[in-house]
Structure formats: C-alpha cells, structure tokens
Amino acid sequence: MTYAELANKGILTQPVYEPGKPIDQVARELGLDPAGIIKLASNENPLGPSPKAVAAAARALQEAQLYPDGGYYVLRERLARKWGLGMDQFIIGDGSNEIIELLGHAFLAPGVECVMPQASFVVYKLVTLMFGAKPVEAPLASGLRQDLRALAAAVTPRTRFVFLASPANPVGTANTGEEIVELVRALPDHVILVFDEAYSEYLDQAPDLRPLMAEGRKIVCLRTFSKIYGLASLRVGYGYGPKELIAIVQRARQPFNVSAVAAAAAVAALDDAEFVERCRRENRAGLAQLGEGFARLGLEFVPGQGNFLLAKVGDGVAVFDALQRRGVITRPVKPYGLPEWLRVSVGTREQNTRLLNSLAAVLGKG
Numbered sequence: 001m002t003y004a005e006l007a008n009k010g011i012l013t014q015p016v017y018e019p020g021k022p023i024d025q026v027a028r029e030l031g032l033d034p035a036g037i038i039k040l041a042s043n044e045n046p047l048g049p050s051p052k053a054v055a056a057a058a059r060a061l062q063e064a065q066l067y068p069d070g071g072y073y074v075l076r077e078r079l080a081r082k083w084g085l086g087m088d089q090f091i092i093g094d095g096s097n098e099i100i101e102l103l104g105h106a107f108l109a110p111g112v113e114c115v116m117p118q119a120s121f122v123v124y125k126l127v128t129l130m131f132g133a134k135p136v137e138a139p140l141a142s143g144l145r146q147d148l149r150a151l152a153a154a155v156t157p158r159t160r161f162v163f164l165a166s167p168a169n170p171v172g173t174a175n176t177g178e179e180i181v182e183l184v185r186a187l188p189d190h191v192i193l194v195f196d197e198a199y200s201e202y203l204d205q206a207p208d209l210r211p212l213m214a215e216g217r218k219i220v221c222l223r224t225f226s227k228i229y230g231l232a233s234l235r236v237g238y239g240y241g242p243k244e245l246i247a248i249v250q251r252a253r254q255p256f257n258v259s260a261v262a263a264a265a266a267v268a269a270l271d272d273a274e275f276v277e278r279c280r281r282e283n284r285a286g287l288a289q290l291g292e293g294f295a296r297l298g299l300e301f302v303p304g305q306g307n308f309l310l311a312k313v314g315d316g317v318a319v320f321d322a323l324q325r326r327g328v329i330t331r332p333v334k335p336y337g338l339p340e341w342l343r344v345s346v347g348t349r350e351q352n353t354r355l356l357n358s359l360a361a362v363l364g365k366g
Contacts, residue, residue, distance in 0.1 A: 010129070010130070010132055013129075014126070014129055014130060015122075015125075015126060015129065017122060017123065017126055018335070019042065020039070020041035020042040020329065020331055021041075021329065022039075023037045023039050023329070026324060026329055030324065030325060032327050033327075036327050037327040037328075037329065038327065038328055038329070038347060038351045038354060038355070039329040039345075040328065040329060040330055040344050040345040040346075040347050040351060040355055041329045041330050041331040041343075041345060042232070042331070042345065043169070043199075043227060043306065043307050043308050043345045044226075044227075044230070044232050044345065045227065045228060045229070045230035045232075045279060045307070046282075046286075046345075046346065046347045046348045046351060047230065047275075047278070047279055047282060047348075048230050049229065049230035049231050049265070049269070050229060050230060050265075050268065050269045050272040050275040050276075051272075051275070052268040052269065052271060052272040052275070053229065053230070053231060053265040053266070053268045053269040053272065054265070055268065056264040056265050056267065056268035057234070057261045057262075057264055057265040057268075059264065060260050060261045060263075060264035060265070061261055063260070064260075064261070066260070067256055067260075068256050068258065068259060068260035068263060069260070069263075070255040070256050072092040072258065072263055073087075074263070074267055075092055075238075075263050075266055075267050076090045076092065078267050078270055078271075079238060079240070079270070082270060083210065083240060084210070085210065085240060086243060088243040088246060088247070089240050089241060089242065089243050089246055090238055090239070090240050090246065091238060091239045091240075091246050091249055091250055091253065092236070092237075092238050092257070092258050092263070093236070093237045093238060093239065093253070093257065093258065094235045094236070094237075094257050094258055095224060095226060095235045095236065095237045096196065096198060096222040096223060096224040096226075096237030096238070096239070097123050097237070098237070098257065099222055099237060099238070099239040099249070100123055100124065100127050100194070100222070101127050101130070102249050102252045102253055103127075103161070103192075103194060103220065103239075103249055104127040104128070104130060104131045104133075105131070105249075105252035106248050106249045106251070106252050107160055107161065107192065107248075108127070108128065108131035108132075108133045108160060108161070109131060109132060109133065110131075110132035110133065111132075111133075111158065112133045112134070112158055112159070112160040113133060113134045113135075113136050113156060113158045113159045113160065114128040114133055114134070114135055114136065114159070114160060114161040114162070114163060115136045115137075115138060115151060115154045115155055115159055115161070115162045115163070116135060116136070116137060116138070116151075116162070116163040116164070117137065117138050117140060117146040117147070117150075117151060117163075117164070117168065118137045118138065118139055118140050118337065119140065119144070119168075119170065119171055119333070119336040119337055119338060120137070120163060120165065120168065120169075121163075121165055121168070121169045121170075121196065122335065122336070124163040124194075128161075133160070134158075136154050136156075136159070137154075138150040138151040138153070138154040140171070143173070143302065144171040144173060144302050144310070144338075145171075145173045145175075146164070146166070146168055146171075146173060146175055148164070148175060148179050148180065148182065148183040149182075149183075149186075151164065151183060152183055152186040152187065155187065155188065155191055157190070159190070159191050160190070160191065160192065161191070161192050161193075161194050162183075162187060162191055162192070162193050162194065163194045163196065164180070164183070164193065164194070164195055164196065165195075165196035165197075165198065165199070166180065166195075166196075166197075166200070166207065167199040167200070167202065167203070167304060167305045167306035169198065169199065169306065169308075170308070170310060170331070170333045170336055170338070170343045171302055171304070171310055172302050172303075172304020172305060172306050172308055172309060172310050172343075173302060173303075173304060173305065174203060174305040174306075175207075176207075177205075177207040177208070180195075180207050180209070181207075181212065184209065184212050184217050184219065185217075187217075187218075189218070191218065192218040192219070192220060192245070193209075193217075193218065193219045193220070194220055194222065195209060195219060195220070195221045195222065196221075196222045197221055197222060197223050198222065198223065198224045198226070198227055199227055199305070199306035199307065200223070201227065201228040201229075201276060201280065202227075202228060202280060202283055202305060202306050202307055203305060209221060213241060213242055216242075218242070218245070219241055219242075220239050220240070220241035220242075220245055220246075220249075221239065221240050221241060222237065222238075222239050223237060223238055223239075223240075224236075224237035225237060225262075225265075225266050225269055227306075227307060228276055228279050228280065228283075228307070229266070229269040229270075229276070230269075230279070231262065231265055231266065231269060234259070234261065234262035234265055234266075235258070235262060236258050236262040236263065236265070236266045282348075283307050283346050285349070286307075286346035286347065286348075286349070286352055287304070287307075287309065287346055289349065289352045289353075289356075290309050290344060290346065290352055290355075290356070291303065291309065293352070293355075293356035293359075294309070294311050294356075297356070297359065297360055297363065297365050298365070299311045299312060299313060300312040307345060307346045308343055308344060308345045308346060309343075309344055309346075310333070310338070310341050310342070310343050310344075311341065311342050311344060312340050312341050313340065313341070313342045313359070313363065314340060314363075315339070315340070316332040316333060316334055316338070316339055316340055316341050316342045317332045317334055317339070319332075319342055319359070319362055319363070320332040320342060322362040323355075323358055323359065323362055326358045326361075326362070328354060328355055328358045330342050330343065330344050330345075330355070331343040331344075331345075
C-alpha cells in the first residue's frame, strides 16, 4: 500500500498554508543580494523586538538545558494582572495559530460548521477543514468591511465557532465595539465566538469583550506577540476566556509547547510600554505615508487599521513578482479571492519610500 492509502483521507485534501518567503530564499531564487532586499509581506514589526525582550531571552538562554515551566506560571500571572482576570482564564500557545488548532481539537468534528467572513485569515478555514468540519463564509460589505449581521445570519444549529478578527487580515478593516457587541448578543448559546485580536494593539481603542465574558457569553480571545511586540520568530501567543472553556482547551495542549526563551521574552515585552507606544506611533505614520503614496499613484486602497494596507494594483501576482525582482517582497492575496489586490506591510519610512518608488516604476507611473 502507498502512504496515501494509509493516510487519513481528510489530510490528502487539506490545503497547505503558504507563508511569505524569507529574504534569504528570495535572494537565492533571484540571484539578489540579501542585504538589498526589504520584506513587507508578513506584517512583521520593522522596528524589531523590544530591547527588554531581547535581554530577557538572552538570560533565559543561559538555562537552555532546563525544560520550561510547562504551566507558564510567570507569563500567565503577568497576563492576569494586565487584564484583571484569573490565571486560569489564560492559555499559552506556540503563536495564536496553535490556540486555534487547540480549539479545533477540543470542539470541532465532522458535521459541525464554522462561520467566518469572506477573505478571513486562512488558518480559520484550514483548522476547520482539518477536523472535518465545514467552513461557511459570510459575504463582505462594501469597502471590504466585515458584515457582522451577515455573519450572524450565517449561523445555523450546526455552527460551533464564529471566527472574527478586528482588525482583519488581510483586508485590514476593523469593526466598531458596538458592532461586535451586537454580534455577540445575536449568537445563540451553542456558538463560541473566536475573536482574533492579533492586530488590536495598533488600535487607539480596542474593543473589550471581558464584560460580555462576565455575563456568561461564550467567547475566547486570541492575542499574539508576533506583531507589535516584534517576537514573530519566537512563536508565542495566548488566549483568554471563561475558565471552563480554557480548562477544556488546556487538555489538548502539549506540555512545553512554548520555549522558555519565548516565554521570558514575552513577559519582558509586556512590561515595555514605551516600546509599544513607539511602535504604535511609527505605524500610524507609516500607514499615512503608504496611503498618501497609493493615492498619488491613483490606486484604490483599503484604509486599514492594522500594520498593513491592501492596494488594488491590477494583476496582484504579476505586480508582486515584478516588485520581488526589484528586491521588494510584498504579499499577493489571490488565494483570498482578491486577485487584483496586494497586501503591503508597514515598514520603516525608508522602506515605505522604496516600495512606493518601485511600485510606481512597475506600474509605469514613475
């Protein structure tokens, strides 16, 4: 028998997530100097990690022979103080992506459905399919905004999760707190809202769903240290929600799923408020710079509220390829059903300028 014949049938049709290519790989493929390449593809922090996090990671590395604290006591205690919740309301993950998968292990099975907006972060659909459940996509409103009433209308007796991110990746739009509260109150008791807050630190005022949790609403929120905290390579994130829900999901988590180095860096990053504010301020300026540049080029763009913008460039894959050959890596979003659009992460001022100049040349507007 072949391996394919021995494998679980569902895995053979499981889509594969294609991450943005790293700088070194692009350099090898195109014969470019890695030092001359800029990457504006994966919504990484162009300012790097918090210096406090780097120092804490270096200290933790001195004890690399020891296993981590499998319960991540220090990190959960620090998060509990930050959010005013109990330690038993937090779960630590290998990035927030792992927590989405752990939720799948705990709650998904063939015959159930997961509702999500069109053009949502692809991992929602991948995890849904991984456990034999059915993804149901609700249409977007004008301007690529997430229509939360359409999301609620797509719920059926078979729905287990509603996935929602705000700001949303890749479209970049954010819903108001009022819209999200209305959605939560519209969901029936058998549905859990999975609220992805990966980019919420970039908002001036992020929605706070803790009062709804306290009411007994079924909600789990996800956060990551990969974005504003600049720890993407360390892979650490967390979820928080009602303690009964978190206790169930903890049963699916493997011990030592996050390294001690990553956990130490995360604790220190939480205490570096000055760095976070600087990143927020620089990101706000970068969004304005890119938006003004796209407008000068006559390009339609979505006024996103994360650390990236979506611009309508015509053939997104072709423009991506042309930019990459010039040493500028961006992200085409054709797999999300948006073939004419390109997602561009906010870089430094110099990187943003290079992107805009390169884009002008590729589009024949320079």
